[in-house]
Amino acid sequence: MHRRLTVGLLAVACTAAGLAFTASPASAAATYPVKTTLDGRTVKDPEVPVGRQRVADKYPEGSSVTIVCQDDGPSYGGSTLWDLTTDGLYVPDAYVKTGSSGRVMGACSIPQSFPAKVTLNGRRNKGDAATAPGSVVDRYPAGVNVPVVCQAASGGAIWDRTSHDLWVPDEQIKTGTTGYVSGLPRCDTDGTTGGGGGFPADPNAAEAIAFARARLGHTDWNNQCELFVERAYGTSGRFATALAHYRWQRDNGRIHTGSVPPPGAAVFFTSTTSAGHIMLSIGDNSAISTGPSVYQTNTFRERSDYLGWAYVPSGW
Structure with a gap:
């Protein structure tokens, strides 16, 4: 059996007797807020496309990143400094509120042996x-x-x-941890949490998902998809239809495409009616939808009428 993935990161703080190895950077990790929603990259490249080496919207505006080390790379946002997070992903330092335009952490040491x-x-x-x-x-x-x-x-x-x-x-390999090694980047995005970086779209996202899960199989929500999502967030009467909600999100530059919707996000479709359609993302590329009965699906992004996803309004 190969070492299973574990939740979180364990500090590398031991050495094998008689066999020294290169540990993680000596400086402790530090957490800082981001200035805007940031993608996470496995490489220091502003132009790398979303996909195997880039996770869209990994760190939403208002969230924070925990930095392990810093490294030089291509200029982005007026700085050549890049920060490696505890997720093993790089973010441009220019968009992280470290309180300095220079280094606040030690240099990344790669490879580690x-x-x-x-x-x-x-x-x-x-x-x-x-x-x-x-x-x-x-x-x-x-x-x-x-x-x-x-x-x-x-x-x-x-x-x-x-x-x-x-x-x-x-x-x-004797890395000193059963999880990922702090200070080493990911090689690709396989197994990496999608957009949202583990931060819910809203403080009430978990409760909204619980509301939706509790109604799986119910038959009293047909043609009420927008109300279903709003009620999941403890509100109602925000938008007349799913399409009206989508247009508001679109006109405010909040629609995301090409990335996996984070838990609690609203997912939009043109549907076959003028009202459009909306689902509630529950993460892991799955969503809960209304219809003749409330159901869960993991193929919604394959629909030809898929429009994208957005965080629900902050006032909900």
Whole structure:
């Protein structure tokens, strides 16, 4: 079994007897508010598209990021400084309220080296079997330090990419933690929480989702999708139709496309009527929708009439 993903990050604070390894940066992580909604990137590149190396709207305006270290990169927002968060994602320092235009954290140290627990084959792809095509037999003997440049998820387990462009299962490396290593970036966005960065769209998002879940299977909400979402947030009479709600969100520049809606977000569709349609995102690419009965779906973004998602108004 490969090391399973764990919630949160554990500090690297131990060394293996007789086998030193490079620990995380010495300076403690620090939390700062963001100036605007920020994407999270696995690379220091302002132009990288949303997808494998960029998570849209990872850190919403009003939330905070916890920085592990800082590094130089391409200029963005008037600064060449980039911050690596405890999520293993880079954000441009110009849009983080650190109280300084310069460094407030230590420089990132990449790669970080850790001893192999057993002799390991280097794999061409994360998740590959030890003898998969392209594997390098006995590339990392037991006890030898493995230089890790980034980490990623595959099949619910953590995998480490080395500076030799090979992959090894993280459970076979003595990193000092059972989770991701603080101070190492992600290699890609697999297994990374979508937009919202773990912060709900609204303080009442959890309660709204609970309201919607409790009504799965109910048949008394047909043609009342907008009211359903509003009632989930403890309000009503905000918009006459889902389409009117969508137009307000659109006209105020709040609609997001191309990213997974965070929990509690409103999800919009043109539908087959002039009223449009709205669902409530419950996270993990799933949403709860009304119809002849209230149901849950994870294929809503595949609909041809999908318009995008938005955080519900802050006044709800």
